[in-house]
Amino acid sequence: MTDMTLPFAPVEELGTESYLDEGHTVMSWLGTTDHKRIAILYALSITVFFFIGGVAIALVRLELVSPQGLFLTSDEYNRLFTMHGIIMVWFFLVPSIPATMGNFMLPLMIGAEDVAFPRLNLISWYLYVIGAAFTVYVLIAGGVDTGWTFYPPFSSNYSHSNVVAAAAGVFVVGFSSIATGVNFLTTIHMLRAPGMTWFRLPLFVWSMYTVSIVMVLATPVLAMSLLLLTAERVFGLPIFDASAGGDPILFQHLFWFYSHPAVYIMILPAMGVVSEVLACFSRKHVFGYAFMVYAMFTIAVIGFMVWGHHMFVAGQSPFANLVFSFLSFIVAVPSAIKVFNWLGTMYRGHIGFEAPMIYALGFLGLFTIGGLTGLFLASVPIDIATTDSYFVVAHFHTIMVGGTVSAYMAGIHYWWPKVTGRLYNEFWAQFAAITMFLGFNVTFLPQFIMGWEGMPRRYHIYPEVFQAYHVISSFGALILAVAYLMPLIYLSLSLINGERAGDNPWHARGLEWQTSSPPPKKNFRTPPRIDRDPYDYDVREEPPEPKIGKAL
Amino acid sequence: MSLDQFTTAASDYAHSIDRLFWLLVIVSGLIVGLVSVIIVVFLAKYRRGSKAKRSEMPEWLSGEVEIGWTAATLFLFLFIFWWASTRELIALTPPPGALEIHVVAKQWMWRIQHPSGVREIDELHVPSDTPVRLAMTSEDVIHDLYLPALRLKQDILPDRYTYLWFTATKTGTFHLTCAEYCGTDHSVMAGKLVIVAPQDYARWTAAQPQGDDLAHQGEALFRSLGCSGCHTPGSSVHAPDLHGVYGHLVQLADGRTVVANEAYLRDSILLPNKDIVAGYSPIMPSFSGVATAGQLVELLAYLKSLSSDASRDGAQQ
Numbered sequence: 109m110t111d112m113t114l115p116f117a118p119v120e121e122l123g124t125e126s127y128l129d130e131g132h133t134v135m136s137w138l139g140t141t142d143h144k145r146i147a148i149l150y151a152l153s154i155t156v157f158f159f160i161g162g163v164a165i166a167l168v169r170l171e172l173v174s175p176q177g178l179f180l181t182s183d184e185y186n187r188l189f190t191m192h193g194i195i196m197v198w199f200f201l202v203p204s205i206p207a208t209m210g211n212f213m214l215p216l217m218i219g220a221e222d223v224a225f226p227r228l229n230l231i232s233w234y235l236y237v238i239g240a241a242f243t244v245y246v247l248i249a250g251g252v253d254t255g256w257t258f259y260p261p262f263s264s265n266y267s268h269s270n271v272v273a274a275a276a277g278v279f280v281v282g283f284s285s286i287a288t289g290v291n292f293l294t295t296i297h298m299l300r301a302p303g304m305t306w307f308r309l310p311l312f313v314w315s316m317y318t319v320s321i322v323m324v325l326a327t328p329v330l331a332m333s334l335l336l337l338t339a340e341r342v343f344g345l346p347i348f349d350a351s352a353g354g355d356p357i358l359f360q361h362l363f364w365f366y367s368h369p370a371v372y373i374m375i376l377p378a379m380g381v382v383s384e385v386l387a388c389f390s391r392k393h394v395f396g397y398a399f400m401v402y403a404m405f406t407i408a409v410i411g412f413m414v415w416g417h418h419m420f421v422a423g424q425s426p427f428a429n430l431v432f433s434f435l436s437f438i439v440a441v442p443s444a445i446k447v448f449n450w451l452g453t454m455y456r457g458h459i460g461f462e463a464p465m466i467y468a469l470g471f472l473g474l475f476t477i478g479g480l481t482g483l484f485l486a487s488v489p490i491d492i493a494t495t496d497s498y499f500v501v502a503h504f505h506t507i508m509v510g511g512t513v514s515a516y517m518a519g520i521h522y523w524w525p526k527v528t529g530r531l532y533n534e535f536w537a538q539f540a541a542i543t544m545f546l547g548f549n550v551t552f553l554p555q556f557i558m559g560w561e562g563m564p565r566r567y568h569i570y571p572e573v574f575q576a577y578h579v580i581s582s583f584g585a586l587i588l589a590v591a592y593l594m595p596l597i598y599l600s601l602s603l604i605n606g607e608r609a610g611d612n613p614w615h616a617r618g619l620e621w622q623t624s625s626p627p628p629k630k631n632f633r634t635p636p637r638i639d640r641d642p643y644d645y646d647v648r649e650e651p652p653e654p655k656i657g658k659a660l
Numbered sequence: 661m662s663l664d665q666f667t668t669a670a671s672d673y674a675h676s677i678d679r680l681f682w683l684l685v686i687v688s689g690l691i692v693g694l695v696s697v698i699i700v701v702f703l704a705k706y707r708r709g710s711k712a713k714r715s716e717m718p719e720w721l722s723g724e725v726e727i728g729w730t731a732a733t734l735f736l737f738l739f740i741f742w743w744a745s746t747r748e749l750i751a752l753t754p755p756p757g758a759l760e761i762h763v764v765a766k767q768w769m770w771r772i773q774h775p776s777g778v779r780e781i782d783e784l785h786v787p788s789d790t791p792v793r794l795a796m797t798s799e800d801v802i803h804d805l806y807l808p809a810l811r812l813k814q815d816i817l818p819d820r821y822t823y824l825w826f827t828a829t830k831t832g833t834f835h836l837t838c839a840e841y842c843g844t845d846h847s848v849m850a851g852k853l854v855i856v857a858p859q860d861y862a863r864w865t866a867a868q869p870q871g872d873d874l875a876h877q878g879e880a881l882f883r884s885l886g887c888s889g890c891h892t893p894g895s896s897v898h899a900p901d902l903h904g905v906y907g908h909l910v911q912l913a914d915g916r917t918v919v920a921n922e923a924y925l926r927d928s929i930l931l932p933n934k935d936i937v938a939g940y941s942p943i944m945p946s947f948s949g950v951a952t953a954g955q956l957v958e959l960l961a962y963l964k965s966l967s968s969d970a971s972r973d974g975a976q977q
Contacts, residue, residue: 182844255841261818262801262843266767350819351948353931356802357817390706393716399726421804421839422815423822426752430745437737444733445726447695452722454702456714461707469699476695480688483737487744489677489751490684493811496804496839560681562666562808564839567847571835573663647714 126529126626141226142629147212148527149233153240154200154208155596160247161195162592164188169585175572185568186253187269191246193256194274198281199240201512202370205377206288206323207236209519210316212527214292216620216627217310219301219636224294232287239281246270246277255566257367260348260359264340271341275334282327285373289323292316301619303638307401310618310642311394314401315380318408319373326369326412333362360422364415372411374508376404378475378515379446382468385518386450388616389465390457391651393643396449403442403449410439420491429488436486443479447472458651462614463537467518470545474510478503481556496566499559502552510548517544517595524599525609529626531657532602536594544591550584598660605659613655618642661835670809670830670855673751677811680747684740754825758791762874762957765796765803765816767842768849773957776865777873782851784836786828787861793825795922799953804840807853813839819930821922828855878962881955885947899944900937906967911938925963926956 127144130136137145168188171180180188211229215222223229246252252274254263263271296309296317309317337359339345346352348359387394394400416424416432450472459465481503485491494500521537524530554577559565563574570578612621619642623632669675705712717725761784762773772780786792796805798818805824806813809832814824838849856864872880882888890899905920913936918924927934929951932944951959 182847186841186844186846253843259802259841262841266801266843350817351930353934356820391708395717396722396726399730421813423817423820426748430748433745434741437741440737441730441734445730448729449726451695451698451702452717452725454699454706456712456717457702457706458708458714459703459706461703469703472699473692473696476692477688480691483688483740484681484684487680487684487740488748489744489811490681492813493677493681493808495813496806561663562806562835564806564837564847566841569847571661571666571850573661573666647716651708 125628126624127629128529128626130629139230141222141230143211143215143223143226143229144527144627146229146233147208147210150203150207150211150236153233153236154203157195157199157240157243158592161192161200162589164192164195166585166589168192169582171568172570172578173582175570175575175578177568180568182568183253186255186566187251189566190252190255194252194278195243196508197256197370198278199236199243201374201508202285203236203281203288204374204512204516205381205519206292206316206319206373207232207284209312209381209516209523210288210292210319210377213523213620214295214313214316215299216526216623216631217313217618217642218296218299218304219619219632219638220295220299221630221632223291224298225291228287228291232284232291235284235287236281239277239279239284242273242277242280246274249273257363258334258337258359259363260337260340260356261350264337264348272338275338279331279334282331285323285327289320289327292320293324296320301636301638304619305638307398308638308641310380311383311397311400311404312377312380314404315376315383318404319376322369322373322376322408322411326366326373329362330366330370333359333366336362357419357422357424360419361415364418365412368415368418369408369411371504371507372407374512375475376407378471378512379404381515381519381522382450382471383453384618385464385468385522386453387643387645388522388614388618389460389462389468390454391460391645392453392455392457392647393641393645394449395452395455396445397641397643399445400449403445406442407439410435410442414439417486417491420488421495426488433486433488433491437483440479440482440486443475447476447479456647457645458647460651460654461538462521462654462656463532463534463541464518464522466538466541467514467521467544470541470548471511471514471518473545474506474514474548478506478510481506494559496564497559498555498563498565501565502555502559505552505555506548510552514544514548517541520595520599522614523620524602525613526620526625526627528603528606529609530602530606531609531613531655531659532606533598533658533660534656535658536598536660540591540594540598543587543594547584547587547589547591551581551588552584554578554580554584601660602657607655607657607659609657610655615652615654617644665833665835666808668809668830668832668834669811670832670834671811671826671828673826674809674811676747680744683743687736687740754793754823755791755827758793758825759787760793760795761786762961763794763796763805763816764799764953764957765805765838765849766799766953767801768838768845770805770836770849770851771954773874773954774865775874775961776868777877778865778868782836783854784851785854785856785861785864787858788828788831788855790858790861791825791827793823796822796824797926797953797956801842802840803838803842803849806837806839807834808837809834809853815840819926821926831855831857831860874958874961875965876962878958878960878965881951881958882962885951885955885959887959890944897943898940900940902963903966906964908967910935912936913938913940922960925960929956929959 252269346354348354414436417436558574558577611625764771796816798816803816834853836851836853890897930948933942
């Protein structure tokens with residue numbers, strides 16, 4: 109914009125130069141160091157993988173309609189559920205909230221211009237892309253059939269699939285997590301605006317802080333275990349091979365030392381998002397803010413000490429089982445506390461039913477069920493009966509899909525106006541949120557039942573007595589698929605003809621809403637000074653009506 | 661196949677697990693119900709525009725509330741932990757004199773060897789009201805023996821021994837399957853658990869084509885594989901006498917003391933240089949690739965028979 113054209117420009121447009129207008133070339137995106145644009149690169153990439161992983165499991169669910177299978181061989185079936193697991197865990201769930209909303213909102217929420225290491229941030233995305241390239245190669249080359257858990261000696265000496273390439277993909281993408289974690293920790297420590305004290309940080313920032321600690325400390329162990337596995341498979345180094353003096357259980361210890369904390373990598377950010385959404389749409393201060401922070405820290409720390417509960421039947425000592433069982437019960441306490449605090453946040457608030465809130469409420473319900481079924485599995489004898497069955501499958505999908513994906517969708521809808529400056533169609537968004545909740549329950553409640561009755565997981569051919577459950581579950585998966593496709597459509601449409609959102613359609617109090625939407629390149633036109641906390645809603649005030657989108 | 665083959669509780673242990681499970685279902689149901697009711701009431705009462713009275717809760721009160729529900733949750737969880745753990749601890753060690761059946765898993769079948777020498781594939785016959793101990797190993801990848809009617813499951817590792825024990829109380833035919841993903845045909849690595857009355861088990865055993873019992877077959881192998889060339893008292897080679905070894909402490913050359921259980925004996929055959937007995941030199945060749953998994957079972961049965969009190973089952977301790 110030149111001086112010549114200035115007088116002719118509409119007045120409000122003068123202040124609306126946003127990060128989206130800073131260059132429109134492909135290179136202005138692929139070479140960007142702006143945390144907001146990197147967040148969008150991540151969002152697009154993980155969306156692609158979410159749908160690839162979704163197609164894989166859609167085929168699996170279709171195949172399972174018949175106890176003898178419909179159209180897949182057992183090898184194809186095994187490859188599909190493995191690809192679903194690998195893609196959903198490492199290429200969607202782990203980066204989902206931190207790499208997208210964390211990247212975008214964290215600097216805005218603490219009043220910073222960008223993250224501490226903008227170029228490292230871009231590198232982390234490229235690492236993701238390299239890891240993703242390996243995974244796409246694996247897909248094209250015929251897949252991998254080890255299960256996402258890569259247990260040797262099957263993965264090292266017996267599998268005839270692309271184990272090394274798959275492990276390489278996961279190995280590389282792990283470093284993208286580590287880079288993001290290091291970046292966030294440094295950013296939160298060094299770049300808080302004046303007045304942004306530790307206890308004025310939004311809970312979402314605290315969730316990013318705790319999740320970063322877990323990512324930085326746990327992910328290297330994943331890298332080690334996959335490297336050792338590759339060494340055994342490629343060079344015959346007998347690390348896990350018991351016939352040559354190795355130990356197959358060692359791999360499981362290393363793997364779960366990462367992969368249990370990885371569950372918290374998925375759920376802590378979800379807790380952060382839900383805390384923001386519940387406070388905003390209840391127009392009330394988060395109940396027990398300090399306890400919420402302590403709870404997240406407790407989860408992050410104790411989460412490192414419970415990995416053995418994945419191995420109650422693996423052949424570890426029964427006394428180790430009891431210790432891991434005990435710690436698993438302990439780590440459940442702070443999660444329960446958070447549920448109570450979220451309920452307390454709604455108490456005496458002004459509750460609105462906009463789409464982000466519906467997703468957040470869905471999260472509350474499903475997280476409660478997921479958490480409680482976790483108590484079943486923390487009990488050693490119940491775990492012995494139900495582990496490796498659909499009960500476990502249903503349990504962890506309730507946490508990861510019911511919890512993390514619900515929260516991810518809540519966050520996407522909550523911050524959509526912030527990121528794009530547009531409003532989506534509120535009716536369809538609410539409809540999709542309710543559909544997702546229902547679809548989720550129809551899919552996974554039958555899995556709890558058949559799991560308890562004895563239906564093992566990872567079964568292509570299964571006893572006919574479980575067919576009714578499988579058919580209902582597959583029908584639920586169909587509902588879920590519709591619920592996932594709807595946002596893809598109405599959110600895309602909102603970019604074309606959605607109403608302008610204005611800077612703060614929800615009248616939220618968080619700092620990220622106090623700059624324009626979408627934000628300018630440097631986030632704030634004047635450096636912010638913070639003199640209040642992010643949830644200072646006054647419940648005695650009449651709540652303002654939020655601005656919602658009607659165009660489709 | 662009916663659902664009863666999965667869900668019937670065929671042992672006292674299984675009944676106690678069911679009780680714990682349903683207790684947890686009730687507790688969880690109450691909590692989910694409570695949370696749902698609270699959410700619905702709040703949504704209705706405090707919806708935007710409603711006339712309900714609103715004010716912030718005083719700080720001291722919210723602190724008390726926090727401590728209250730944290731403590732309540734903690735105690736509830738500790739109670740469940742205590743209940744579950746006592747179930748587990750009671751069932752930890754098999755009673756002495758349990759009937760020992762060997763299970764060898766391989767892609768994708770189950771080989772069962774009874775102490776009488778009877779073998780079966782994908783079927784496991786056991787007597788009811790008798791403690792049964794399964795000593796299990798795998799020939800290839802990790803498998804897992806899952807017996808839904810007994811609410812039991814145990815991973816089976818290659819070159820390792822794992823154990824499972826139970827006292828079935830209900831006769832009938834139940835499902836048996838693999839629960840640890842093991843490759844292509846994992847989902848059809850299934851079989852039958854047949855629980856019969858003890859006298860029927862004896863009759864069934866007698867009706868099977870009879871070989872020698874396992875220990876005698878092992879003794880023949882002990883000679884044909886050449887073990888007896890060194891491990892006999894009169895041998896010119898300096899090798900330990902194997903009488904009375906099983907279940908007892910062995911002093912090793914590096915100063916450690918180990919119990920000679922199945923795992924130790926097995927390792928000593930396949931990896932003879934791993935644990936050298938004090939006072940002997942590492943001259944024994946490895947029998948890895950020479951003795952098959954089935955033959956190892958027989959050899960071990962023979963070695964156990966050399967210990968007079970093998971039935972005391974000291975190997976577990």
